[in-house]
Amino acid sequence: MTAYLARERQVAIQAVEQASKLCQAVFNRLVTSSTLTKKDKSPVTIADFGAQAVVNAILAQHFPEDPIVGEEDSKDLQGDTGREMRTKVVDLVNSIGERTMGEEEVLGAIDRGQYAGGATGRHWTLDPIDGTKGFLRGEQYAVCLALIIDGQVRLGVLGCPNLEQTHQPGSDPNSRGVLMVAVDGQGAFQRALTGIKDETRIHASSLSDTTQATFCESVESGHTRHDDSGRIGELLGITRPPVRIDSQCKYAALARGQADVYLRLPTRADYEEKIWDHAAGNIIVREAGGRVGDVTGSPLDFSHGRTLARNRGVVAASAGIFDQVVAAVQRVLGGAEKEE
Ligand SMILES: Nc1ncnc2c1ncn2[C@@H]1O[C@H](COP(=O)(O)O)[C@@H](O)[C@H]1OP(=O)(O)O
Numbered sequence: 294m295t296a297y298l299a300r301e302r303q304v305a306i307q308a309v310e311q312a313s314k315l316c317q318a319v320f321n322r323l324v325t326s327s328t329l330t331k332k333d334k335s336p337v338t339i340a341d342f343g344a345q346a347v348v349n350a351i352l353a354q355h356f357p358e359d360p361i362v363g364e365e366d367s368k369d370l371q372g373d374t375g376r377e378m379r380t381k382v383v384d385l386v387n388s389i390g391e392r393t394m395g396e397e398e399v400l401g402a403i404d405r406g407q408y409a410g411g412a413t414g415r416h417w418t419l420d421p422i423d424g425t426k427g428f429l430r431g432e433q434y435a436v437c438l439a440l441i442i443d444g445q446v447r448l449g450v451l452g453c454p455n456l457e458q459t460h461q462p463g464s465d466p467n468s469r470g471v472l473m474v475a476v477d478g479q480g481a482f483q484r485a486l487t488g489i490k491d492e493t494r495i496h497a498s499s500l501s502d503t504t505q506a507t508f509c510e511s512v513e514s515g516h517t518r519h520d521d522s523g524r525i526g527e528l529l530g531i532t533r534p535p536v537r538i539d540s541q542c543k544y545a546a547l548a549r550g551q552a553d554v555y556l557r558l559p560t561r562a563d564y565e566e567k568i569w570d571h572a573a574g575n576i577i578v579r580e581a582g583g584r585v586g587d588v589t590g591s592p593l594d595f596s597h598g599r600t601l602a603r604n605r606g607v608v609a610a611s612a613g614i615f616d617q618v619v620a621a622v623q624r625v626l627g628g629a630e631k632e633e
């Protein structure tokens with residue numbers, strides 16, 4: 294008997310591996326100290342489009358009926374104004390892929406990601422590069438792919454090209470490149486992104502004392518409220534400094550017990566989190582034994598289209614401290630008063 298979603302798991306891993314390879318190639322070729330000082334974002338934009346084309350083309354080949362909710366679309370690659378970027382993206386995709394794709398095919402693959410999402414049937418969700426700022430700094434970023442069935446995330450894969458490998462006993466701490474994968478009910482695993490791909494099961498920490506906790510949050514103060522997380526940390530008696538990491542690598546850190554809490558506190562009343570920013574990390578943390586919710590502790594609801602329209606912010610933590618963390622978040626954000 295084949296395991297639930299076995300083929301989907303295998304194809305999703307292949308797609309994320311290929312896209313991660315493309316991103317690393319772009320970083321090595323195009324990101325220089327001069328792109329950084331000039332704040333030139335073009336390398337990450339090219340990699341973003343290229344990675345979405347590669348993943349969507351592989352999904353289309355194996356699961357032609359499945360719609361995709363992808364972050365990017367081909368608008369900026371169209372017409373005369375898009376020509377230069379379009380040529381670079383097509384060349385890039387063809388330098389990595391196993392078969393040659395024409396211009397139309399590359400744009401068509403990117404635009405398979407236009408699906409509106411929703412509560413019924415199955416669809417994939419893709420963030421071709423999550424953590425674009427981390428990518429440009431040479432720090433953490435992730436290629437994130439998940440499968441949602443009837444509104445529930447059932448499969449997630451994270452490709453983390455700059456994440457330290459910790460899966461082999463005695464492995465070189467300088468070796469980077471980790472892939473994490475989880476299928477509903479089957480646990481969460483990590484493996485090397487390239488080379489020997491033996492899988493090792495991962496577990497969130499079993500912490501029950503919040504004073505011993507390490508928390509992680511975004512590097513960007515525009516994406517989360519650093520001042521409020523400091524107050525929440527004080528309430529929980531946390532003394533260790535927060536670990537700031539870009540992208541869904543925060544979920545990866547939690548899933549393998551390197552951090553115990555991930556806080557994403559809304560900076561603006563009108564910001565709706567995108568499903569591709571959380572779906573893969575969500576199932577990986579849950580299958581590793583952790584818990585994920587919004588600032589009220591309610592589970593994230595992936596059935597409302599392209600955004601998490603019914604949720605505000607994200608709180609993820611080891612199961613033993615999740616309720617205490619949510620209570621502290623509520624005290625600091627004022628939710629407790631509103632409920633009285
Ligand atoms: N105001 C915001 N609040 C929360 N997340 C945001 C906000 N603006 C952008 N993002 C998203 O945060 C993600 C990066 O998160 P992190 O800071 O944890 O690395 C990106 O996917 C980015 O979306 P986008 O890709 O549209 O720029």
Ligand SMILES: [Mg+2]
Nearest residue numbers: 420423424570
């Ligand atoms: Mg993102």
Ligand SMILES: [Mg+2]
Nearest residue numbers: 364420422423
């Ligand atoms: Mg992105």
Ligand SMILES: [Mg+2]
Nearest residue numbers: 341364422425
């Ligand atoms: Mg983006």
